[in-house]
Amino acid sequence: MGPVIRPATPADIPALHMLVESAFRGDRARGGWTHEADLLGGQRTDPAALAEAIADPDHAILIAFDGDVAIGCVEVKRAGSGRSALGLLSVRPDRQAEGLGRRLVAAAEDHARAHHGATRMEMTVIATRAELIAWYERQGYCRTGETRPFPMDDPRFGLPRVPLSFIVLDRSIA
Known part of the structure; x- marks a missing residue:
């Protein structure tokens, strides 16, 4: 039996925050291949932003547990016109390459x-x-050709070490 994946609740915020930061920032994140530690300093998110997402009916943060240990999460939010947006995909660095990201x-x-x-x-x-x-792309997502600016001056998303921008990927989930 694998990890249990369920919607996060306010009680999960401390574990969720620690999980996300460990996957994206600082030296602990370097243990996994998905980190952004070389591109960004500062935080990836904060407890207030997580609480806001959990409370918003158009958002959900799904959290994966192995026993009572949070090992992964992903955010889903309504994006309008039959679309949703995926974000905040995080897997503990010591649990990467086990297929949890795909799940x-x-x-x-x-x-x-x-x-x-x-x-x-x-x-x-x-x-x-x-x-x-x-x-x-191996999961079926395709580049749309659209780019979006990175919030370079908003420390809530991190402190960029280099100029950054986003590309948009999408796929049919019908």
Whole structure:
């Protein structure tokens, strides 16, 4: 039996925050291949932002547990016009390469279909993250050709060490 994936609750915020930060920032994140530690300093998110997402009926953060240990999460939010957006995909660095990322993406797509009526899922990925973009492409996501600016002056999303932008990926989930 694998990890249990369920919607996060306010009680999960401390574990969720620690999980996300460990996957994306600082030296602990370097233990996994998905980190952004070389591109961004500062935080990836904060407890207030997580609480806001959990409380918003158009958002969900799905969290994966192995026993009572949070090992992964993904955010799903309604994006309008039959679309949902996937974000915040995080897997503990010491649990990467076990297939949990794929399971979380599938759970996010199931949630988007069931709760948002979505037929397409989109996401933004930092344009320089070639290995991560390739991973999403192997999951069936395609580059749309659209780019979006990175919030370079908003420390809630991190402190960029280099100029950054996003590319948009999407796929049908119908």
